[in-house]
Amino acid sequence: MAVKQRESTLSEKPRYIVVERSLLNQIILVATCTTAMILNTGSSSAAAIALPTIGDKLHIVEYKLQWILSAYALSAGCLLLLFGRLADLYGRKLVFLFGVLCLAVFSLGCGFAHNEITIDVLRGLQGIGGAAVVPAALGILAHAFPPSRARAIAFSTFAAGAPMGGAIGSVIGGVLTQLTGATWCSVFFLFAGLGAACFVAGLMVIDKDTPSTEKDRRVDWLGAFLVTAGLVLIVFVLSDGSIAPNGFATSYIIAFIVIGVILLIMFIFWQHYLEKIHDDPEAAALAIDKWWTPPPLMKLSIWTRMRGRMAVMLWIAFLEWCSFFSWQLWVQLYYQNFLHLTPVLTMVRLLPMFVTGMVCNLIVALVVGRVDVVFLIVAGTALTATANLLFAVINVSSPYWAFGFPSAILSVFGADFVFAAGTLFVAKISLPHEQSLGGALFQTMTQLGSSFGLSITTIIYNSVLTNESKTFGVAVNKSGTNAPRSAQLDAYKAAMWGGFAFGIIGAVLAALFLRHVGIVGHQKEDDIPDEERTAHVPEGDAQREEKGAEERQ
Incomplete structure (x- = not known):
């Protein structure tokens, strides 16, 4: 498919390449990137529904089955910053195809x-x-689609890949596991085939990588080690602390969280040191000859963009995923362990959230160029909080349509509104050579939010379950199956109150600090005022970006 390139500018800085492409080329490009998101989320949801069968066939004890999910989450969540930086430096198409x-x-x-x-x-x-x-x-979508309605549609469609992947993984994965001769193996074979098709499409339709505009293209491997090792330890603690022999008081859990926090603090100081060097022209000229002073993996100043609103958006994403993923976990456990429904009946009760997820992204695509982003973020986080609230006050004797159905519909508003609008916001205030890193930073916060939310609500659940059971004179076993039914219900409700709190805090942050962000999507490129084009870009960064673009030309 032939595409034509032309040079454009954001006001007078920084320069970037706009690709004039046919409608068919745009559709295939967005579909390819969206398929990659489906692969990312669907492989986990499909593996989750096949866990009982995997455990039975491979003789894996129940409490070790979660590692089939945790192993993926550890590497997928903790290597995002490194691969985001590598994509910006050495080519987004190359990194995409590798992934x-x-x-x-x-x-x-x-x-x-x-x-x-x-x-x-x-x-x-x-x-x-x-x-x-x-x-x-x-990064590919940000560069392929300049600020316009097409970019809003592209990012919203990409965000829709998450609920689509969850639906495909849960529904088709469950059918394949139950009805095919290969049982659980069929799930992995399916996603291997989808991956092969996505690879071929990416090879054909994604534009050829252009050299980075950065003059110094060394990788901060020390920073990559510090942040990756720190995140691995922290995510491991958040994922496994509740099932450790003595819970979060287990000696190795305490050691890992202390070491993980120390490594992240060291990473922050190291990035500050490198950024300070490279912000000084004379020091930067000397640093390029020293192997131990590469450009920082992540400039800390990116958090301060748009007067600190970048940091606010990232923390809102963190809180939203705390709320959304804790809702997902406890709803499934409530249906299966408390109401004793089968996995298939549980899946049927969750199907409305997948349909709503795609509708939400369609809504974002239509209104993000007309509506102030604060309304989308506040509405989304508040609605996810409401989904938690419905289960926090649920009446067990009420029909599914009274609490479960509206909760399933409302739960995904926050995740889809925040992801689509948030990634558009990050793309808007990131420089051309930072697009993949900005996306990686956003995705890292959502991954950490998922683990943190599940960990905190698990602590709440276990605490309430133990205390309530004591009033009946029952010593709860490790799985909590011998707890009185009323104690179990109170524990589920308490966990949902925790998810509600995360969502409400996110809504309050958005209402207080995102009021002046404005519209993050535009109907067409010319809709963007010149002062908005450069207001979020630090002067020094913009000058370096323009100089790098000139040298590349």
Whole structure:
């Protein structure tokens, strides 16, 4: 498909390349990136619904089954910043294709696994693909579509890949596991095939990578090690602390959280040091000859963009995923462990959220160029909080339509509104050479939010379950199955109150600090006022970007 390039400018800085492409080319490009998001989310939801069968066939004890999910989450969540930086430096198409290849190849390998260790390791390697494709895809879309209605549609469609992936993974994965001769293996074979198709499409339709505008293209490997190791330890603690022998008081859990926090603090100071050097022209000229002073992996100043509103948006994404993912976990446990519904009946009760998710992204695509982003973010986070609230006050004897159905519909508004509008916001205030890194930073906060929300609400659930059971003279076992029914209900409600609190805090932050952000999507490129084009870009960064673009030309 032939595409034509022309040079454009944002006011007078920074320069970027606009690609004039046919409508068919645009559709295939967006579909390819969206398929990558479907692969990322669908591979986890499909594996989740197949866990009982996997455990039975591979003789894995129940409490170890969660590692099939955790191994993917660890690598996918903790390598995002590194791959975002690599995509910006060495080519988004290259990193995207590498990520899709990892997803496909290691998914195929999982289908042939014959023991617990093999499938856990392969799932961890598969997560590397997820860490690569998401920031690369966001950078590809940001560069392929300049600020316009087409960009809003592209980002909203990409965001819709998350609920679509969840639906495909849960529904088709469940059918394949139950009805095919290969049972759980069919799930991984399906996503291997989708990955192969996505790789071929990406190879054909994604534009050829252009050299980075940055003069110094070295990678901060020390910073990459510090942030990756720190995040791995913290995510591990948040994921496994509740099932450790003594819970979060277990010695190795305490050691890991302390070491993880220390590593992240060291990362912050190291990035500050490198950014300070490279902000000084004389020091930067000397630093380029020293192997130990590369440009920072993540400039800390990116958090201060638009007078600190970038940081606010990232923390809102963190809180929204705390609320949304804790709702998802406790609703499924409530249906299966408390009401004793089968996985299929539970899936049917959650289907409205997948349909609503796609509708929400359509709404964003239509209104993001007309409506102030604060209304989308406040409405979305408040509605996810309301979904938690409905289960926090649920009447067990009421029909599904009274609490469960409206809760399933409302739950996804926050996740879809925040992801679509948030990634548009990040793309808007990131420089051309930062697009994938900005997307990676946003995605990292959502991953951390998911783990943190599940961890905190699990602590709440266990605490209430233990205390309520004591009033009946019952010592709760590790699984909590012997707790009185009323104690279990109170514990589920308490966990949902925790999810409600996360959502409300996010809504309050948005209402207080995002009031002057304005519209993040535009009907066409000419709609963007000149002062808005450059208001969010630090002067020094803009000058360096313009100089780099001139040198590249």
